[in-house]
Amino acid sequence: MTVIEVDGLRKTYGEVTAVHDVSFTVREGEVFGILGPNGAGKTTTVECLSGLRVPDAGTVSVLGLDPSRERDALRQVLGVQLQECGLPDRLTVGEILDLFASFHRRPADTGELLDRLGLRDKAAARYRKLSGGQKQRLAIALAMVGRPRAVVLDELTTDLDPHARRATWDLVEQVRDSGVTVVLVTHFMEEAERLCDRVALIDAGRVVAVDTPAGLAARGDRGQRMRFRLPDDFDDAVLRALPEVTGLTRHGGRIEVTGDANLVLAVTSLLARRRVIAADLRVEQATLDDAFLALTGSGAATSPTTRPAQARTSR
Numbered sequence: 001m002t003v004i005e006v007d008g009l010r011k012t013y014g015e016v017t018a019v020h021d022v023s024f025t026v027r028e029g030e031v032f033g034i035l036g037p038n039g040a041g042k043t044t045t046v047e048c049l050s051g052l053r054v055p056d057a058g059t060v061s062v063l064g065l066d067p068s069r070e071r072d073a074l075r076q077v078l079g080v081q082l083q084e085c086g087l088p089d090r091l092t093v094g095e096i097l098d099l100f101a102s103f104h105r106r107p108a109d110t111g112e113l114l115d116r117l118g119l120r121d122k123a124a125a126r127y128r129k130l131s132g133g134q135k136q137r138l139a140i141a142l143a144m145v146g147r148p149r150a151v152v153l154d155e156l157t158t159d160l161d162p163h164a165r166r167a168t169w170d171l172v173e174q175v176r177d178s179g180v181t182v183v184l185v186t187h188f189m190e191e192a193e194r195l196c197d198r199v200a201l202i203d204a205g206r207v208v209a210v211d212t213p214a215g216l217a218a219r220g221d222r223g224q225r226m227r228f229r230l231p232d233d234f235d236d237a238v239l240r241a242l243p244e245v246t247g248l249t250r251h252g253g254r255i256e257v258t259g260d261a262n263l264v265l266a267v268t269s270l271l272a273r274r275r276v277i278a279a280d281l282r283v284e285q286a287t288l289d290d291a292f293l294a295l296t297g298s299g300a301a302t303s304p305t306t307r308p309a310q311a312r313t314s315r
């Protein structure tokens with residue numbers, strides 16, 4: 001079942017066209033990522049989904065509702081956490097949660113929500129005293145307090161340390177496992193790979209691809225890359241001569257070769273036949289970063305362009 005449908009969305013701010021033409025659909029129960037470089041139009045897009053901005057053109061439907069005309073009904077089925085939540089510093093976590101619960105017809109049990117999100121011992125703490133990770137957990141709690149069928153989470157883990165980021169990812173998975181559809185705005189490739197079932201890649205206000213993270217990564221695939229060390233006197237011409245090798249660079253004994261999908265087998269076989277040992281061998285595969293860079297023409301990716309194959313997260 002389709003939960004969110006965006007078709008030909010366009011939004012301008014005066015002279016600036018933030019979103020030119022964005023279309024995608026989000027299916028029930030999935031984590032749908034909106035990925036793209038800074039200024040791509042991600043926040044504007046989810047603000048239009050959330051009824052906070054009125055599109056200049058195009059249609060948006062969230063659980064059958066038009067967000068710009070049916071905001072009250074929308075609030076009962078869509079939970080929203082946006083980048084700037086502007087919560088009052090002096091209120092406590094419990095007070096903020098109760099306040100937000102009062103906006104809903106059938107709110108979740110706030111005590112249970114505090115437990116689920118690991119905030120029970122912070123119920124009496126003032127908002128300003130919370131760490132970045134605790135603030136984000138509260139933001140998720142606020143998005144969930146109305147028992148929504150779908151939530152929008154915008155750059156949830158920006159500014160969090162790696163530990164807090166991973167803890168927040170676990171919470172997003174809990175939200176998904178409870179049957180809530182998630183729209184997740186991010187520019188962290190690792191986050192999209194770990195959490196998202198499908199991703200819309202947006203660049204300069206347009207969707208450049210919608211695919212699974214693995215499908216997207218394959219589009220940016222530049223084949224395989226190996227790095228290793230060889231004795232200084234090794235003649236690399238034999239490596240260059242391999243049909244599987246498309247490029248080779250050498251700095252002293254440090255060699256980097258790129259090539260097709262059979263590169264690793266071809267290179268390791270050749271070295272074994274010559275009884276040469278490749279030290280510090282690393283094999284790298286294309287990741288979502290490569291696709292991001294290839295498809296958006298942007299250098300704005302926030303993690304290294306490739307990661308060692310053995311370090312990839314499986315899902």
Ligand SMILES: Nc1ncnc2c1ncn2[C@@H]1O[C@H](COP(=O)(O)OP(=O)(O)OP(=O)(O)O)[C@@H](O)[C@H]1O
Nearest residue numbers: 013016017018036037038039040041042043044045
């Ligand atoms: N209220 C506004 N008034 C004028 N221009 C705006 C406004 N909000 C956003 N913009 C501009 O619209 C474009 C898209 O912004 P938006 O915040 O939607 O992008 P984003 O992909 O979410 O970026 P980021 O990753 O940096 O948050 C940018 O050029 C931005 O400067």
